[in-house]
Amino acid sequence: MDRAEKKELVSFLHQTFQDATCVVVTHQTGLTVAEVSDLRGKMREQGARYKVAKNRLARLALDGTKFEGLKPLLEGPTALAWSDDPVAAAKVAVEFADKNKKLTIVGGALGEKTFDATGVEALAKTPSLDESRAKLAGLMQTPAQRVAMTLQAPAGQLARVFNAYAEKGNAA
Structure with a gap:
């Protein structure tokens, strides 16, 4: 990835974090391409997105957003899930992690409020906006x-x- 691509990715992620309501940080170790594609498909069905990003670039993208509190969670093989719905990304990520132990929930944020893995699991149990x-x-x-x-x-x-x-x- 050259410098221009990195800059474009940081800009894309920054805009995404500006617009998102909920962000979930995950660690994925050993997920196959098919498993990641399945997870992305489930995320899209619920109006959420899932992206693997380099930690350094993700930290740069978090600067100046309401999700800056997630920076300490960006360690290791990180992937990010986000959604406009307050619980969609958390719900899909937790359900997938329950079935596939290669995905681990690290934490997340709802607006400026940062959660650990337990908080994300609790958030996932709340009804979605449509269910409410x-x-x-x-x-x-x-x-x-x-x-x-x-x-x-x-x-x-x-x-x-x-x-x-x-x-x-x-x-x-």
């Missing part, structure tokens, strides 16, 4: 359904009472 929206929509619909059922119940009961009187009158 779906739950909220469900909660908002539930009261309306209950009101409709409550209003319909007395009418149904009255109809059954009238029907019972009608059947009693016909029997007599």
